[in-house]
Amino acid sequence: MRKNPGPVARIADLEREPFSQGTSYESQDTPLGERLGLTAIGATYIEVPPGKSSCPFHNHHMEDEMFVILGGQAEYRFGDRSFEVKAGDVLGAPRGGPETAHKLTNTGEAVLRYIAVSSKADVELCEYPDSGKFLVSDRRDPTGPASFRHIGRADSSLDYWDGEDGS
Structure with a gap:
């Protein structure tokens, strides 16, 4: 991220952070929200190679998300449904339970390119229905990493009193 964020970011000029996990997940991401000086809206430019996803199937309890497909094609798994999406499509992932869980998987032969935009909550709870996990995070500094x-x-x-004096 630049030291002095500004109101304009040119995607072609932004440095991407590569990520991969196992055989299913791979992407190159660029955080845009911080770069643009935003504190209440998150935004990330994401590139995903064919056959891969950038993250597991998940839902947010506190934050809404929106995806703007810039290039390529994908399957948008949303709750118990799936949609074929392509460049020009805008996707919603409202906060909620597993019925709003979502995941994009590149089904095309070209790189999937999209922008993920989200609201930013001080505390977030995510569920991962396929693996039965949950994630709780606390972001006290809206521009920094989670403090919890x-x-x-x-x-x-655990029981509420587990490990407390007198239990």
């Missing part, structure tokens, strides 16, 4: 982050599974919960 925990990934777990609901089936391994």
Whole structure:
């Protein structure tokens, strides 16, 4: 990120951060929101190679997301439905439970290019219905990383008083 964000970012000139996990996940991302000086809206430019996804199937309890497809084609898995999407399509992922879980998978032969835009909550809870995980994070500084982050599974919960004096 530039030291002094400005109101204009040219996607072609932005440095991308490569990411890969296993055989299913790979992308090159560029955080745009911070670059543009935004504090209440998140935005990321994402490129995904054919056959890959940038993240697992998940839903947000506090943040809405929107995806603007700039190039390529993909399957948009949303809740219990799937949609074929392509350049020019705009996708919504409202906050909610597993019925709003979502995932984009590049089904084409070209790189999938899109911008992900989201609201930014101070505290977020994400669920991952396929793996039964959840993520809780707290972002006290809206421009910085989460100050608290925990990934777990609901089936391994503790009693409220576990580990407290007198339990």
